[in-house]
Amino acid sequence: MTEVEQYVIDRVKSMRNERGISQAKLANLLEVSQGFIGDCENPKYRAKYNLNHINRLAKIFNCSFQDFFPDSPFD
Template identity: 35%
Template structure:
């Protein structure tokens, strides 16, 4: 059976999941994030889709950390993948 290939790497998938988890903890929606970053809600949806290559930039992660009241380190897995 062939291994499924996704446009995102394991680390990118983990970063997206950590952002989603923190966003959920604070009851923030994709719309809140899109307004903050000046992008469409659809773009945030693409970032959160495993099958899309779209990804947050470092500057966007920095803005998210400020907005979600955490450190950028909170968006990085504790151990290498």
């Protein structure tokens, strides 16, 4: 898992928790399995969100696509 991939996953989890959305509810809204959300959030697994997921997450969380990415690139 790269730094930027982990950053995106952490951002999604943080936004999910801030809004009180369960993994199951997010999975339903995103039209993926609950296991996929759990696998993304568990560092033991390599599952990650793709750009289409992030676009849909921006709609779900009513935020900008850019809100899921760091302000500057990682080294």
